[in-house]
Amino acid sequence: MSDPLPIPISGAKRLALAYATPLLRERLAVFLAFDARMADVVRQTKEPLIAQMRFAWWRDILAKPVGNRPAGEPLLQHLAALADRA
Numbered sequence: 891m892s893d894p895l896p897i898p899i900s901g902a903k904r905l906a907l908a909y910a911t912p913l914l915r916e917r918l919a920v921f922l923a924f925d926a927r928m929a930d931v932v933r934q935t936k937e938p939l940i941a942q943m944r945f946a947w948w949r950d951i952l953a954k955p956v957g958n959r960p961a962g963e964p965l966l967q968h969l970a971a972l973a974d975r976a
Contacts, residue, residue, distance in 0.1 A: 896964035897923040897930075920968045927965055 899907065903922050910918050928948070935941040951959055956970045 895919055895923045895968060897926045899923060899926070917972055920965075920972055923965060924969065 899919060899922050907915055907919055907922070928945070931941050931944045935944065951963075951966065952969075956973050959966050959970065961967070
């Protein structure tokens with residue numbers, strides 16, 4: 891997928907991407923973006939129940955077949971693109 895990732899990757903993660911093989915670089919970038927999104931849920935949510943609901947949403951969406959996932963979330967589109975190539 892040529893669109894930029896929905897979450898910028900910098901620092902040590904960017905260095906890890908630089909050393910990754912071209913075959914793995916895009917996959918690693920998407921997984922690092924997903925990791926950053928999950929970390930943001932923990933970091934930005936003050937109420938534990940809200941964080942649990944957000945994690946449950948991600949769990950439920952990722953359990954669905956790629957074709958049944960909502961189209962509005964850019965990170966889901968990147969994950970779907972990886973699944974199509976698997």
